[in-house]
Amino acid sequence: MSDGLTIHRKDGVLSLVLSRPERLNALDSALYHDLAEALEEGDRDADIRAIRLTGEGRSFCAGNDLRDFLDYDGSPDGLAGPRRLLLTLAGLETPLLAGVQGHAVGIGTTLLLHCDQVICSEEARFSLPFTQLGVVPEGGSSKLLVDWLGHPRAFDMLVMGESCDAATARQLGLVNRVVERAALEEALDERIETLMSLDPEAVRQAKRLLKGHGRREALQQAIAEELEHFARLLAGERAQRAIRALLG
Template sequence: MSEHIEVSRDGAVQTVRMNRPDKKNAITRAMYAAMAKALTEGDADEAVRVHLILGVPGAFSSGNDLADFMAVATGGEHGTEVYDFLMALATAQKPVVSGVDGIAVGIGTTINFHCDLTLATPRTRFHTPFVDLGLVPEAGSSLIGPALLGRQRAFALLGLGEPLAAADAKAAGLIHDVVAEEELEAAVLALAQRVAAKPPQALKIARDFMLGDREALVARIRAEGEQFRARLSSDEARNAFVAFMNRKKG
């Protein structure tokens, strides 16, 4: 498993925290595997009623670890860790709440598409530069995004790669509310505890009705994943990764 994923319990709330601050919570394959395990085991544990996903101050996640991308782009194996996590997240049987502060790039944004409630701070920016890296949207975002945000705002986020500020994300319906940085963790835990205090069976039925049939979402995640893996080996993606890494070095 991963030392960079911390799983803890506060009453009926299970917290899954990405804790790799030196890399701004760039997510490795081991981290995906650990989060998938936490969600799956939490769903199976009757004592858990809510999943809470957190990052660290200033960084929810800077996205997928680029070293993993580069490994695949240069002929390495794909692995199933990302897919396993996305399936666990998209099919979670219990409510998922998130608290986002600062950087939320790529999967750091699309995780929240699957959350029932999200709180973010004023300095948070949701950014999905998939196309800029020669890739395609993932995590079912090409399906959820237009339904949630409207076609044009979704295209600006997922196609054009325009960042979405926290206040705009709230206005668009991507997140529930914006709170001060110093209040985020206490506020989102309190929110998760409010959810956990609801009658669990009634809440499950209500949530299932709101989510509807998830087969189309699962199918879209699978289709996006096939294209994403193919794009990772493309010249466009390889050149974009090299250019990005060179900019970071410079």
């Protein structure tokens, strides 16, 4: 495991903390694989009944570490980490709950679409600047957001790049609850405590039903199609130029 992920296990809860505050918890290649591996192991562990995901510092997750995208050559291995994490999230059977204290950018927002509960602070902000970088949405967001919000609102966020604050995210149904920053950890723990009071087999079966009926397969197909276009565009000069401009 890299230094970018802190892992704790206690009383049936697997706690995962994105721990790259100096990089605003941006995901690099190592962290993608480490987070996916931790989620996979937790999902296989019968003693783990809930997975808790948070970020250290002032940002939840600033998206992909743009340094990893510099001079991307189109190789499939270059996106192996994102692919593994996204498919793991799409297939996760253990309830996943996230606490968002600050900015969630790109995959920092799309990974939340796979969570079963999201609590955020009043300071949280969500943005999906894919087209500004010259690439397409990922994480199954092209399907999930259209299903949830309808085409026009999804177009606002995924194509026009409109960000939203915590109150708007709550109104849109992207998060379950908005609390003061100081109350975030307690609010997240309360949701986990409520979940843990329920019958574990009933919870797992209920989640399978909510994710079933062909939805999981359609989501996995959307993720694969998105990454195909993402990889092609990322290797192009326009995307590389946009990334270099942002990095200065």
